[in-house]
Amino acid sequence: xxxxxTVAIAIMVVVVLGWYIRERVSGPSGPGETGEVETTREVxxxxxxxxxxxxxAEHRQIVSSRNILENLRRVLEELVSGPEGEAMASLxxxxxxxxxxxxxxxxxxxxxxxxxxxxxxxxxxxxxLISSLVQTVCANFPEVDAVRILVEGEEVNTIGGHLLVSxxxxxxxxx
Amino acid sequence: MKTGIRILAVMLLAGxxxxxxxxxxxxxxxxxxxxxxxxxxxxxYLSVSQIARLLGLEKTADxxxxxxxxxxxxxxxxxxxxxTVWMLDGETVAPGxxxxxxxxxxxxxxxxxxxxxxxxxxxxxxxxxxxxTLFVGLPAPSIIDIDVRSSRERVTATIKTIGxxxxxxxxxxxxxxxxxxxxxxxxxxxxxxxxxxLIESIQAKQExxxxxxxxxxxxxxxxxxxxxxxxxxxxxxxxxxxxLTDIPDPEFRPPRTLAWADRFSPARVPIDLIVIDxxxxxxxxxxxxxxxxxxxxxxxxxxxxxxxxxxxxxxxxMLTRNDDVxxxxxxxxxxxxxxxxxxxxxxxxxxxxxxxxxxxxxxFLSPAMxxxxxxxxxxxxxxxGIVPVSVDDAGEEIAFILWDTAQNEFVVESSHxxxxxxxxxxxxxxxxxxxxxxxxxxxxxxxxxxxxLVESAFIxxxxxxxxxxxxxxxxxxxxxxxxxxxxxxxHYGR
Numbered sequence: 001x002x003x004x005x006t007v008a009i010a011i012m013v014v015v016v017l018g019w020y021i022r023e024r025v026s027g028p029s030g031p032g033e034t035g036e037v038e039t040t041r042e043v044x045x046x047x048x049x050x051x052x053x054x055x056x057a058e059h060r061q062i063v064s065s066r067n068i069l070e071n072l073r074r075v076l077e078e079l080v081s082g083p084e085g086e087a088m089a090s091l092x093x094x095x096x097x098x099x100x101x102x103x104x105x106x107x108x109x110x111x112x113x114x115x116x117x118x119x120x121x122x123x124x125x126x127x128x129l130i131s132s133l134v135q136t137v138c139a140n141f142p143e144v145d146a147v148r149i150l151v152e153g154e155e156v157n158t159i160g161g162h163l164l165v166s167x168x169x170x171x172x173x174x175x
Numbered sequence: 176m177k178t179g180i181r182i183l184a185v186m187l188l189a190g191x192x193x194x195x196x197x198x199x200x201x202x203x204x205x206x207x208x209x210x211x212x213x214x215x216x217x218x219x220y221l222s223v224s225q226i227a228r229l230l231g232l233e234k235t236a237d238x239x240x241x242x243x244x245x246x247x248x249x250x251x252x253x254x255x256x257x258x259t260v261w262m263l264d265g266e267t268v269a270p271g272x273x274x275x276x277x278x279x280x281x282x283x284x285x286x287x288x289x290x291x292x293x294x295x296x297x298x299x300x301x302x303x304x305x306x307x308t309l310f311v312g313l314p315a316p317s318i319i320d321i322d323v324r325s326s327r328e329r330v331t332a333t334i335k336t337i338g339x340x341x342x343x344x345x346x347x348x349x350x351x352x353x354x355x356x357x358x359x360x361x362x363x364x365x366x367x368x369x370x371x372x373l374i375e376s377i378q379a380k381q382e383x384x385x386x387x388x389x390x391x392x393x394x395x396x397x398x399x400x401x402x403x404x405x406x407x408x409x410x411x412x413x414x415x416x417x418x419l420t421d422i423p424d425p426e427f428r429p430p431r432t433l434a435w436a437d438r439f440s441p442a443r444v445p446i447d448l449i450v451i452d453x454x455x456x457x458x459x460x461x462x463x464x465x466x467x468x469x470x471x472x473x474x475x476x477x478x479x480x481x482x483x484x485x486x487x488x489x490x491x492x493m494l495t496r497n498d499d500v501x502x503x504x505x506x507x508x509x510x511x512x513x514x515x516x517x518x519x520x521x522x523x524x525x526x527x528x529x530x531x532x533x534x535x536x537x538x539f540l541s542p543a544m545x546x547x548x549x550x551x552x553x554x555x556x557x558x559x560g561i562v563p564v565s566v567d568d569a570g571e572e573i574a575f576i577l578w579d580t581a582q583n584e585f586v587v588e589s590s591h592x593x594x595x596x597x598x599x600x601x602x603x604x605x606x607x608x609x610x611x612x613x614x615x616x617x618x619x620x621x622x623x624x625x626x627x628l629v630e631s632a633f634i635x636x637x638x639x640x641x642x643x644x645x646x647x648x649x650x651x652x653x654x655x656x657x658x659x660x661x662x663x664x665x666h667y668g669r
Contacts, residue, residue, distance in 0.1 A: 051534075052527040053609065088528045122462045122470065122526035123538070123630055127614060157504075157617055161459060162523075162628075164615045173541060173615075 039064045043075050046135040047087035048128035055132055055175075056087035072100045072107060072141060079136050090132035092118035098153065102144060106168055107137050110150040119160045126160035131174035138171040146170045195219065199229060202299075202312025210309075212285070219285040219302065220275075223254070226288055229311045230298045236281065243281050247296040250381065254292075256281050263295040263382070294360065297381055318361040318386055321377055323369075329415035329623075330373040331584060334388060336409050344401050352390045354401060354410060359386035373397050373414045390414075398512055400623055404584075413584060413623060415512070446664040448491045450511040452521040452618060453478035454628075457501030462526025462633075464640030470524040471499065473634065473643050478522045480653045488657060490664075508621035518592065518660065519626035521618050524634040524643055533636040534607030535652075537597045538628040539589040540582040540620060541613040588625035592663050596629060599655035599662075604648075606632055606639060625663075629656065 041064035046055040062074045076097050082089040095115035101108050119129070134147045146168035149159065157166050195214040200207050213220040223243050227234035233246040241256040253262040256274045260267050270291040273284040283292065285302050293300040301310040317340060322333045336359065345353040365379040375391045390412055392399065399414045453474035455461035461470025475496070482492040493514065495507040511519045525536070582589065593611045601608045609630075619626045631652050632639040642648040 048528065050529045051532045052529065120462070120526065121528065121635065122523065122633070123614065123616075123628075124525050124527045124532065124536075124633075125462075128527070161455065161461075161504075162614075162616055162618075164617045164620055167615075 052124035220282040521628040536609035595659035
């Protein structure tokens with residue numbers, strides 16, 4: 001009982017202290033979660049080539065945070081928004097990113113159901129979708145070795161009905 | 176006793192029985208020696224005492240009943256002099272009338288020692304007539320190990336052999352499969368036990384003409400398949416948990432559904448039932464062309480044509496769907512596994528955002544990471560010219576467990592079939608050849624037989640959409656696949 005009370009107090013102290021430090025350092029209107037000065041970072045996005053047989057790299061500046069999940073989210077949102085150059089979009093533009101998390105060097109990427117519903121194409125389109133995701137994530141985040149795709153928070157077998165995605169997707173396999 | 180005397184009498188009448196000196200060369204390091212043997216009419220006889228000494232056997236002879244017992248480790252051979260039937264470990268063998276008695280000694284024809292007695296006792300004796308030398312020792316084992324790998328859904332037992340050994344598969348009785356491996360010899364204890372497993376036990380028994388492997392299957396009538404493996408050499412027993420008890424759409428079953436596993440297989444596999452899988456169907460349209468031609472319709476049209484063309488060549492074929500309905504991917508897989516099919520071919524048309532993208536490509540399932548090195552070597556040996564994707568070591572164990580698919584066992588055959596189809600189509604289809612590729616297809620992953628997926632052309636490409644609907648173009652694809660299947664059959668099958 002006493003131990004529980006001690007733990008509870010300790011947690012309260014940490015939370016209050018954390019809130020105080022955060023408010024002081026970044027101020028209410030400071031950019032970024034941890035409040036550092038806004039920086040940008042060049043990232044590499046992979047889209048489909050015109051014949052669908054390979055990926056095309058596009059470089060872009062994004063606002064960089066010290067939070068890796070925030071950066072991952074921004075990179076993925078750029079990827080969903082599609083190419084600025086000549087390449088082909090790899091994901092349905094309607095697909096919404098619901099969340100990201102990293103566990104055990106694997107990035108879990110949770111999309112809304114549009115990624116399945118609005119997917120159009122055959123094996124080639126599906127391969128480009130998966131490989132562009134995997135290559136983009138792994139090229140920009142050396143902390144990540146593999147990608148798992150979730151839809152509406154759940155593991156799915158396949159996005160387009162051909163390829164199996166209910167396993168860690170590794171950049172070595174999805175070129 | 177009487178018989179022995181009779182035989183000796185016959186021999187004496189037929190001609191002199193000569194004492195002949197032969198060299199004995201041992202494989203266990205004993206020095207070469209010279210021994211005396213009996214020779215009569217070009218037939219050499221060894222005394223039982225000599226046999227016991229040469230092969231290191233324990234001998235007991237019963238002079239009252241003319242019965243000799245030879246023991247080696249766990250094996251016992253009983254010879255009845257003058258009888259034509261002997262007993263090895265309680266089972267009968269019939270070498271013929273090949274022994275006689277002279278006084279207190281028994282003699283056995285060298286040929287019977289070489290072919291029946293020595294191998295039955297797990298030893299080796301070879302007569303080199305030209306050199307006048309007997310070679311004695313332990314035979315090189317030809318069955319070296321049984322390697323068992325289990326996952327939740329299946330167990331793969333590989334009986335590893337040196338050289339390709341022919342075998343005969345006996346039909347399962349009471350959940351037991353017996354494989355007679357001709358000429359197989361094993362020297363160390365082989366066996367496997369796993370109570371409650373899909374394979375409950377494997378036992379090996381040395382017999383006169385080879386090794387009998389007895390595989391006891393677990394409960395629940397699991398599916399199984401026995402087939403030769405060329406690299407590494409061996410015989411594979413694949414046992415899997417059935418996920419569907421009833422085969423859907425029985426009307427599509429061909430009249431003859433003899434399971435692959437039920438046929439004698441001299442290191443060749445029969446290839447005469449092919450499952451063709453028309454992709455998509457029903458609400459699942461697949462890709463749709465600019466003029467509205469739907470992939471699901473093309474897939475069914477070409478699959479029916481392919482079925483008819485194969486049947487004209489005497490190869491049974493069945494479809495996973497024969498209507499505009501969606502059949503889920505697991506059911507398609509299960510149909511192929513359940514009917515004892517020999518090949519699985521999934522038919523598709525491709526689609527991509529750029530309407531200019533075009534061409535055909537043939538896919539097989541990417542191999543498991545664990546099997547990467549083995550697969551590369553095997554593919555090179557098979558001359559398929561395909562090098563699988565490279566992988567690094569990071570996280571290999573996890574990836575292996577998750578990607579331990581049924582197709583791993585067939586990656587060499589599957590890649591070879593893909594290569595053959597690509598070759599056949601390359602000459603005839605006047606569209607871009609995008610080549611043989613690997614990817615992780617859901618519909619291929621659970622298939623327990625060689626399997627490929629054909630992307631015939633891009634339905635999203637206006638010119639190719641027109642071609643896909645064209646009879647001549649469809650026929651060209653069908654003929655190419657049929658040719659490839661026939662070449663595949665010639666290579667692996669019978």
